[in-house]
Each structure stands twice: as C-alpha cells, then as structure tokens.
Amino acid sequence: GENVEQHPSTLSVQEGDSAVIKCTYSDSASNYFPWYKQELGKGPQLIIDIRSNVGEKKDQRIAVTLNKTAKHFSLHITETQPEDSAVYFCAESNFGNEKLTFGTGTRLTIIP
C-alpha cells in the first residue's frame, strides 16, 4: 500500500528563521499532496496543498515544493513566528481516490 515517510520528527527553530519539513512517498500514481497543521487539542487543518502538475506553490510565508521524479515534497516556512509551533503532517492521495495517507508528523517548536 501507500507509504509516506516524514522527516524530521521534531524540529526546533529560532524565531525568524526558516523551517523545512520533508516527505517521501512511494506510489508513482500519487498526484495530490496536502499539508496539515495540528495545534494542541485541535484537529488537523489544511494549510497548503499542491497537485502533481505544479512544482511549487506559495502562500505568504508558507511554500510547498514537489519533485515527482524523486517522489518527495517539502514544506517551507519562512520568518517563523511563535504561532507556527504545532505538529505538521504531510499527506498524499491518488487521482480518483479520496483516501489520504498521512506522514508520521513533525513537531515544530519556535524558540522566541
């Protein structure tokens, strides 16, 4: 079945610096790659997503890059702020399939 590896599992970054989280997938049919942010005591919320026909997408301080050849995609957060502290999950799915396979999560801590 599908498998998504996510690294690192924990990441501490000084406020104002950048954070990068990477995911690798195994299914060449995967074509949708969302990123979710989960704050303490809440459910995951979508923050950005990318489809396989695009190599990069940006939304203010957040960007996602996709390398289909290497089967990996990354989340980039620039100018980090304390409110960016949370657990981040990558996920993937195939065209025509609603099921998402989630990565194992990265606990990001922003140090003031």
Place this chain on the structure above:
Amino acid sequence: DAGVIQSPRHEVTEMGQEVTLRCKPISGHNSLFWYRQTMMRGLELLIYFNNNVPIDDSGMPEDRFSAKMPNASFSTLKIQPSEPRDSAVYFCASSLGLSGTTQYFGPGTRLTVL
C-alpha cells in the same frame, strides 16, 4: 459555518463498556471520514463514507468497531466491547467528496478506556 461537530469531546469508560462517538459533517459535504490518532500509530483512517455509503472500511481494527451514517448529517462510530488499547483521539472529517479536495477535521473525541 459551524464546521465539523463531534461529541462527546472527552469520554472515559471502563473496559467492556460500549462507546458511541458522534459526528455531524459540514452541510453540503458528501464524504465523511473517521480517523484514530495515537502516539504509536499516528493518524489512521478507519472508514469513510460517500453519500452515506461506506466506501472503504479496511482500516477498521476488528469486529468490535462499527460505523454508520444513517443520513447526510450524522454518523456514529461504535466500539463494543471497548478495551484499554482503544484509548486514542478519534477524529471525524468531511469533504465535498471529490479526490484532491480538502478534508475538514472536527475537534476530536479523546477516549480513555480504563
């Protein structure tokens, strides 16, 4: 928009008891998903429905778990009998029902089985 609503938010029960978790999806959404989150296994999809019909229940752990969606605005996840290893946070999510669309998660139910 009220978002996905789950109840109860917390449930503490004793081993062997029946547990029922409830979910109200976002109005107009056609798909509903039940997930379980634990430290050991992360976020696992248990089952999902499209237009009230179960599409994939391959993630349901065993016969002790069952899920229903009697109408477009309500779903239940039942565990009978419950066991301590069922302790987890259970999330319900809904979406428009198309591949590659956003899943909106509820706040979750934290279940503790003693």
